[in-house]
Every structure is written in structure tokens, then in C-alpha cells.
Amino acid sequence: MFLKVGLFVTCLVDLMRPRIGFAALKLLESAGCEVVVPEAQTCCGQPGYNSGDRPAAQALALKVLREFDDCDYVVSPSGSCGGMIRAHYVELLAELPQHADAARRLAAKTYELTDFLVNVAKLEVVPGRFPGTITYHDSCSGLRELGVKTQPRALLAKVPGLELKEMATPEYCCGFGGTFSVKYGEISSRIAERKCEDITTTGADAVVLGDLGCMLNIEGRLRRRGDSHTRVYHVAEVLAGVEDTDGNR
Amino acid sequence: MTTPHASGASTPNTGARPHSTISFKDRAHDRLNDAKVQRAMRNFNLAGARARGVLDLENLEDIRTSAAAIRDRSLAMLDVWLERFEREATRRGVTVHWAESHDDINRITVEIAKANGVKKVIKSKSMVSEESHLNAAIEAAGMKVVETDLGEYIVQLAGETPSHIIAPAIHKNRDDVADLFHEHHKTPRNNDPAVLTMEARKFLREHFLSADMGITGGNFLIAETGSLVLVTNEGNGRMTTTMPRIHVAITGIEKVLGTMEDLSCILRLLTRSATGQSISNYITVNTGPKQAGDSDGPEQMHVIIVDAGRARLLGTDMQEALRCIRCGACMNHCPVYQNIGGHAYGWVYPGPIGSVLTPNYIGLEKALDLPHAATLCNQCGVVCPVKIPLPELMRKLREKQTERGLRPWQERTGLRLWSWLAQRPSLYGLATRVAARLGKSVGGAERTIHRLPGKGWTEGRDMPAPQGKTFRELYAERNRK
Structure with a gap:
């Protein structure tokens, strides 16, 4: 299939539970995706957005926009950060019209991990077992x-x-x-x-x-x-x- | 009506008595540690009732969309509909009053009462009258006022305010009611709900028969017919509108609907969203006072239409809040409300809609916590019958607070620092590598942190320790191999 997928690890996974990031990587690879992990990625900006600090959130949204621009898809092992990008970036960047197209493009190609595996990558067999x-x-x-x-x-x-x-x-x-x-x-x-x-x-x-x-x-x-x-x-x-x-x- | 001006720019001058700042956190703490409130909140499940109640609507989402559109249409043409209502109602013998402020509500009501020699007032539920502390104003003018909705009656005997907009005494249990009735009715104490209800009925009946004036709220005003619509369950609403000589209805400007057809759509959702009922026990459409040939009804009917901060929201990013039809579904489904109850919110309207309306009506700076007192889980938004985007409105209020510099400096600095750091990947990488190692070491063999600075997290929870290395460094290590 060779979809170029950017993995948005999320700041919490990076800091607290890297193995979730590696699990996501393994799943995407077993679904036949080419996974890239932009190394300078940090946070999606949600803490600022939800606390009412729009400028702080916008700065980080623009950073994500730049980092994942050349991916076919962006996948995140988080409905919260995935939702931030997919459901809120367009609104968050509303007063920066020069980024409106990029924000819409990014929103449309961003998926929560399981949603992507089922509906886009159509993963048939999963590697895990759990007794x-x-x-x-x-x-x-x-x-x-x-x-x-x-x-x-x-x-x-x-x-x-x-x-x-x-x-x-x-x-x-x-x-x-x-x-x-x-x-x-x-x-x-x-x-x-x-x-x-x-x-x-x-x-x-x-x-x-x-x-x-x-x-x-x-x-x-x-x-x-x-x-x-x-x-x-x-x-x-x-x-x-x-x-x-x-x-x- | 007031001239609309910029939303959130200054403290609204609603003419109400000055409100002190709401100390939400302390109020919530008290309720979380009040065993009685906690027991009551555990038993509170109107969300379950709603879930069953909407099952017979195959096209619930379509009806919600229509209902939201109907409310938007009302708000877009508010001046037109209100003037039409005034014309039609006046033509049918109603006196229409306009209350610009909370003080106006009280002044107009007391003037009507005094002009007619009123000694006793009975009331059906009205949340707008809670905004203006109307009962206190009536009593100060030397008249007696009795709430006749059972929950409101209980709350009035207890000297409290409603903790829910449709279930005002939800924070009380049967023993509380037994104590109150025993004390005020001087009857033998009994905690059987059926007995208590019959007792309330007996005592209220005397008030219905002896009152000179009845005050109700108004769920809706219908512009095309000049009608006042009341949606009730106990029958006290009809007693209040028919038995006394004078009926005074008090409602907000936003409650006007264009047509009866609009009403029929909204009603399908209102009762289901509120209590799960496909229809409430009574839907009363009052069109004018007693006419020649009518067997009952009041000699005079007055409608007081209230602004008190509402018009200011028109045309702003807060307008969607005015769609509200006061069903209570947002609070019934709110995980915060379900744990702390309504009194913690500090003003008339609790729960998510309160967290939006209160800062708008009494001032952003007086209700600093309220827009933040939510997890933004959006359970409220998905059940709201008129699709008010409550989390978005709360988030916008948070932005307004930040813009006006109302947030604590520690919070502002923290967020700025986080954003600054997260824009500098190398420094961020260093900071997170240090934090991951530090966290792992504090977590020790248990891999659990029991205490964190600021205690907000670890007061009631542990914090699972980080693994020890960040994803970014492990990923870089893997790629080097």
C-alpha cells in the first residue's frame, strides 16, 4: 500500500509511555504503511487552547502544520490530540487566513490510530495476543x-x-x-x-x-x-x- | 430594551444587587464532603430517564437540527417576534411589561400587586424570578409569597435556593423534607413520600384558594397568537394561572417562538430531554385573561418580558447560549454537576449552561472558575436538544478571561513557558529527558508517584511514573543501531 504516514507521538506518550509510540509504529508498519516520525515534534497546543491562551496554541499548531505537511496521513495514538488537530485547528487558526488551506488539509488527513487502522489502512491481522x-x-x-x-x-x-x-x-x-x-x-x-x-x-x-x-x-x-x-x-x-x-x- | 454592546467588555449592568465573586472551588469542596448531598447526587439519574425517553424518536438528530434552527430563527428576528407578541397579547387583554433589569422585574411585580391590594402571592416555578430575588422583594413590600411547585416549596421552607432548574430540591432527601414539614406544618413527623406529598397538597390548597395573585415563569411566548406556554407536571401551574384574580408571568426575551408549529417541534424535545417524558402532565397555553363567557381564569393577565443581560449576547459569539430551552439535560449529563450538585455553581443556573450564562449575566470576573469547571467531555453538547455548543462557549469564555488578564499569573506563566519550550525542540528534548528520569526515580520500584507539587493531582490519585527515557531519545537510539 505504501501510504506515507506521519506519526504524531504526542507529548504525553513521549514523556511518560514511549512504548505506546512504538506500539503505534509497529501497528502502522504491519498495516503496510511507510511511517515517518518528525523528530522535532512536541505538543499539539491543546493545553493552551483549552486554557484560553490562543496565541500559545496557535504557535504550536503552526509548528505541527509545518512538520507534517508532506505526509499523506497523520496518525496519533490519541483521540484527544487527534481531535485537536482534526476538529479544532481550522477554528484555532481562523484569524490567520494565510494558513487556512494548510489547516484544512492537515485536519482532513489526521486520524486517531484505531480509526486509521480500520477505515484507511484496513488492517486485517493484528500482531498482539492477550489472554x-x-x-x-x-x-x-x-x-x-x-x-x-x-x-x-x-x-x-x-x-x-x-x-x-x-x-x-x-x-x-x-x-x-x-x-x-x-x-x-x-x-x-x-x-x-x-x-x-x-x-x-x-x-x-x-x-x-x-x-x-x-x-x-x-x-x-x-x-x-x-x-x-x-x-x-x-x-x-x-x-x-x-x-x-x-x-x- | 438595552442597546446591544460588545460582549464581555465590561460588567453587565443588569441593575441586580451587586454579586460577590463566586468561590466555586470552596463551594464544590463543601458539597464533595457533605454526605447528604453526595447520597442525593448518587441517586440522581435524569440522564437515564432521557436515554429511555428519546428511544421512540427515530430521527432524534433531525429533530435536534430543526429545533436548533427554530431557536436561531427566533433569535435572528427577536425584535419582530417580540413586537408581534406584544401586539397579539395586548389585543387579547394582556398587559405586557418590559423589564430591562432585575430591579425592573421586582419593581413592576410589586407595583402590580400594590395597585390591586394583593396580600398573598402564590408562585409556580420561575427561574427568572430567582435571578432578581423576587420573593425577597415581595416580602419586603409587606406581602406573603408561597412557592407551589413541590420542590420549590421545600426549598422555600428550608430558606435555600434551587439546586437544579427543573428539580429544585434534588439535593434533599425524604428525611430532610419530613423534618421541614414537621417544623413548618406542625404535623407529626412522617418520612413516607406519599404522605408528605398529600400533606403538601393539603397545605398548598389553602394557599391556592386564598391568594390574590399568581406568578409563573414562561417556557415560551408564541408571537402569532400572543400566548404564554407553561410546561408542568404537578398541576400547580394551572392553579396559579386560574385561581387568583391576577396572573403575572415572567420570562426572558429569548423565550419567544414565532408560531405554534415551532412550539410543537420544540416540545417533542423539551420534555424528553428533561425527564424522559414524551409529554409532560400539563402543557398550558394561556391566551389572555378571563373573557366574557369563560368559566374561570384571572381577571388580569400580565407578562413581564425580561432582558437583564440577554440582549447583550445577541450578535456576539455567545448568542447560541440564548437558544436554551431550560430542559436541564446538560447538567443531568455533566460529570462535574453529578458530583457536586447545583449549589456549588453559586448563581441561578448550574451545570454547563450555568457556566456559560452566569459569567455573561453577572460578569466574567465574578465567575472566574465557572468556564473552567468542566472537563470539556462534550456530553452536554451531544444531548442538548437545541445543539448549543457548550464546550466551545466555555472555551471562548476562557479566551476572554485570558485576553482581559483575569487568569492567575502562575497559570498564564506556566502556559507561556510550556508553549515557549515546546517551540524549541532541542531544549524541549533536554527538559523532557530530565523530567522522565526524575519521574522514574521518584516513582521507585513501585513505579508510582504518590506526591506531586501543587497537590492538585495527587490529592486524590497517584501518578504512574514515566518509563525513564523519552520516545524521541529511544527512537533516535533505535535508528542509530
């Missing part, structure tokens, strides 16, 4: 900005050994909300608590999801409430079968 039960959390941006709902489930259904047990409210926000999680930590933790109750009620071995922000929030709350056994995985890790070399607690 056990999982439950899937639908992250808000992926779900409501990009329509990511069936794609991860369709891919997970191909993983040998894996059994999906849906929680009661998989679409309920985990309470992360970017800077909200720090500014209103107390409220954020309470929302996370409801999510954790829902997850543990399923009795699944692991909760799987597509956004690292929600992962850190859910895993952080699970551990604080004394749950050391429920694993928390990014969907790319499970699909790619990335070895859990340094113990994903």
Missing part, C-alpha cells in the same frame, strides 16, 4: 469529536485470547480534562472514582483505552484506592503485543 478479559473506556474526544467507538473494539476482537466485558457506562468521562485534572483535582478524582467503580465491577483483568491522559488518571485513581491488580493498557499496546518489559503497573 484475559478487558473492558474498554471510550475517551471523550475520540468518541465525541472523531466518532471512535467501534474501531478499537473491532481490532480488539481480532486479538487471540482477549475477551471484552463492557462496563455499564463506557462513555462516561473519567474526569481527566487536561488542566482540569490539576486545577480541580478534588472534583476530577471524584469523577475518576466513579469510573473506577464501573471498571472494577466488570471484574476485567485490564481496562484498555486510547488516550494516555485518561490512562494516567484512571490508573492513578485505581492505585490510590488500593487496586494493584487491574491493569491499564493503551489499545495500541494490546494490539501490537508490545512486551511489558518494565512492568506496566
Whole structure:
């Protein structure tokens, strides 16, 4: 197929969980894509955008625009950052008309990872295997900005050994909300608590999801409430079968 | 009406009493640590009711699109529809009043009451009257005022304000109500909801029979017929509009619809979005006072049409908020509201729509937290029957705060620093390599960080430690091999 795909790693994956980036890379390559990883990439600008600092967000959006201009597609292992580029860049750059075309082009070719694997690359066989039960959390941006709902489930259904047990409210926000999680930590933790109750009620071995922000929030709350056994995985890790070399607690 | 001027440029002069700054964080903290509120919020599930209620609409999304278009049309031709309403209503014997400010609402209402020798006022639900603290104004003028919506009645006995726009006493449980009724009715204490409801009915009946004036809100005004539409469940609305000599309805300028046909579309969504009902128990269309030959109805009917900050939003990037039909679905589905309840929001309207309306109506600087008090999950936006893009409006308010320098300096500096660093890949790479190693080392063998500076995160959660090296350095290492 030889689609030239730019991998937007995201700042959180870069800093906290590089193995998610490598899992995404492996999946894209096994789907037959030529993957490029622009080395100077950093952040999509969402923290500034959602905090009301438009100029700060615009500067970073323009940087992303430049870095991924020559790719056929841009793929990100995050519905949140993918949604930022696809659903918000055009609006964010509205007062810079000289970049309007580039913003529209970039938005149209940017995909969340599972959405891309199912709908563009049409990945048939996934490398991973997972012996056990999982439950899937639908992250808000992926779900409501990009329509990511069936794609991860369709891919997970191909993983040998894996059994999906849906929680009661998989679409309920985990309470992360970017800077909200720090500014209103107390409220954020309470929302996370409801999510954790829902997850543990399923009795699944692991909760799987597509956004690292929600992962850190859910895993952080699970551990604080004394749950050391429920694993928390990014969907790319499970699909790619990335070895859990340094113990994903 | 006021002349529209730039949105968010200054504190709105709505004539209301000066509002103090809302300390949302402290108010939320109190509710998060109030066992009773927490129990009540755990049982609160109007979202589930809505989910079941919309099942019979095969084309829900099409109806939402139509409803949003109807509301936009109303707002685009607001002056035309309001004047038409005034003409048609006046022709049918209604007195139409225009209240530019909150003080005007109270002044006009008290003047009507005094001119007619009113001693007792009964009220059906009106959130607009909460904006102006109308009950206090009526009492200050020497009259008695009794709320007749059951939830509002409970809240009034408790000396509180509604915590939800359609379920005002949702923060209270049956024991609270039993205590209140025992204290105020001097009846034996009983906490059976059926008994309590019958007791309220008995006590309210006396007020319905003895009141001189009834005040209601107004869900909609219909321009082509000059009608006032009330959507209620308990029947108190009809008692309030028919039994006293005088009926006064109070509603915002934005509530006008052109035609009955517009109403029929909006109603299909209003009740389903609010309580999951395909229709509420009572839909009342009041067109004028008692006419010759009518068996009942008030001798006088007044409609007070309120601006109080609304017109200022017309033609601005906040106009979509005026589409709101007050169903409450946004708060019912909001993970923040579901955990803290309505009182934490500090003014009349809670939840996402409150986080948009409050800063616009009382001043951006007086409600600094509200536009930020949301995860932007957009659950509110996808259930809103008139498609108000609530997260976008909150984000725009955040931008207005930043533009006016209202955000704390630490936050502004932090964001600027982050953006500055992220535009310098080499320096950024160095900083993240240091942070990844530091985080890993703090996480230790457990790979978990229990305390972070600022405590916002680790107050209620741990932070999983970073792996130790950044993706960028690992990727570069891999490519060198």
C-alpha cells in the first residue's frame, strides 16, 4: 500500500509511555504503511487552547502544520490530540487566513490510530495476543469529536485470547480534562472514582483505552484506592503485543 | 430594551444587587464532603430517564437540527417576534411589561400587586424570578409569597435556593423534607413520600384558594397568537394561572417562538430531554385573561418580558447560549454537576449552561472558575436538544478571561513557558529527558508517584511514573543501531 504516514507521538506518550509510540509504529508498519516520525515534534497546543491562551496554541499548531505537511496521513495514538488537530485547528487558526488551506488539509488527513487502522489502512491481522478479559473506556474526544467507538473494539476482537466485558457506562468521562485534572483535582478524582467503580465491577483483568491522559488518571485513581491488580493498557499496546518489559503497573 | 454592546467588555449592568465573586472551588469542596448531598447526587439519574425517553424518536438528530434552527430563527428576528407578541397579547387583554433589569422585574411585580391590594402571592416555578430575588422583594413590600411547585416549596421552607432548574430540591432527601414539614406544618413527623406529598397538597390548597395573585415563569411566548406556554407536571401551574384574580408571568426575551408549529417541534424535545417524558402532565397555553363567557381564569393577565443581560449576547459569539430551552439535560449529563450538585455553581443556573450564562449575566470576573469547571467531555453538547455548543462557549469564555488578564499569573506563566519550550525542540528534548528520569526515580520500584507539587493531582490519585527515557531519545537510539 505504501501510504506515507506521519506519526504524531504526542507529548504525553513521549514523556511518560514511549512504548505506546512504538506500539503505534509497529501497528502502522504491519498495516503496510511507510511511517515517518518528525523528530522535532512536541505538543499539539491543546493545553493552551483549552486554557484560553490562543496565541500559545496557535504557535504550536503552526509548528505541527509545518512538520507534517508532506505526509499523506497523520496518525496519533490519541483521540484527544487527534481531535485537536482534526476538529479544532481550522477554528484555532481562523484569524490567520494565510494558513487556512494548510489547516484544512492537515485536519482532513489526521486520524486517531484505531480509526486509521480500520477505515484507511484496513488492517486485517493484528500482531498482539492477550489472554484475559478487558473492558474498554471510550475517551471523550475520540468518541465525541472523531466518532471512535467501534474501531478499537473491532481490532480488539481480532486479538487471540482477549475477551471484552463492557462496563455499564463506557462513555462516561473519567474526569481527566487536561488542566482540569490539576486545577480541580478534588472534583476530577471524584469523577475518576466513579469510573473506577464501573471498571472494577466488570471484574476485567485490564481496562484498555486510547488516550494516555485518561490512562494516567484512571490508573492513578485505581492505585490510590488500593487496586494493584487491574491493569491499564493503551489499545495500541494490546494490539501490537508490545512486551511489558518494565512492568506496566 | 438595552442597546446591544460588545460582549464581555465590561460588567453587565443588569441593575441586580451587586454579586460577590463566586468561590466555586470552596463551594464544590463543601458539597464533595457533605454526605447528604453526595447520597442525593448518587441517586440522581435524569440522564437515564432521557436515554429511555428519546428511544421512540427515530430521527432524534433531525429533530435536534430543526429545533436548533427554530431557536436561531427566533433569535435572528427577536425584535419582530417580540413586537408581534406584544401586539397579539395586548389585543387579547394582556398587559405586557418590559423589564430591562432585575430591579425592573421586582419593581413592576410589586407595583402590580400594590395597585390591586394583593396580600398573598402564590408562585409556580420561575427561574427568572430567582435571578432578581423576587420573593425577597415581595416580602419586603409587606406581602406573603408561597412557592407551589413541590420542590420549590421545600426549598422555600428550608430558606435555600434551587439546586437544579427543573428539580429544585434534588439535593434533599425524604428525611430532610419530613423534618421541614414537621417544623413548618406542625404535623407529626412522617418520612413516607406519599404522605408528605398529600400533606403538601393539603397545605398548598389553602394557599391556592386564598391568594390574590399568581406568578409563573414562561417556557415560551408564541408571537402569532400572543400566548404564554407553561410546561408542568404537578398541576400547580394551572392553579396559579386560574385561581387568583391576577396572573403575572415572567420570562426572558429569548423565550419567544414565532408560531405554534415551532412550539410543537420544540416540545417533542423539551420534555424528553428533561425527564424522559414524551409529554409532560400539563402543557398550558394561556391566551389572555378571563373573557366574557369563560368559566374561570384571572381577571388580569400580565407578562413581564425580561432582558437583564440577554440582549447583550445577541450578535456576539455567545448568542447560541440564548437558544436554551431550560430542559436541564446538560447538567443531568455533566460529570462535574453529578458530583457536586447545583449549589456549588453559586448563581441561578448550574451545570454547563450555568457556566456559560452566569459569567455573561453577572460578569466574567465574578465567575472566574465557572468556564473552567468542566472537563470539556462534550456530553452536554451531544444531548442538548437545541445543539448549543457548550464546550466551545466555555472555551471562548476562557479566551476572554485570558485576553482581559483575569487568569492567575502562575497559570498564564506556566502556559507561556510550556508553549515557549515546546517551540524549541532541542531544549524541549533536554527538559523532557530530565523530567522522565526524575519521574522514574521518584516513582521507585513501585513505579508510582504518590506526591506531586501543587497537590492538585495527587490529592486524590497517584501518578504512574514515566518509563525513564523519552520516545524521541529511544527512537533516535533505535535508528542509530
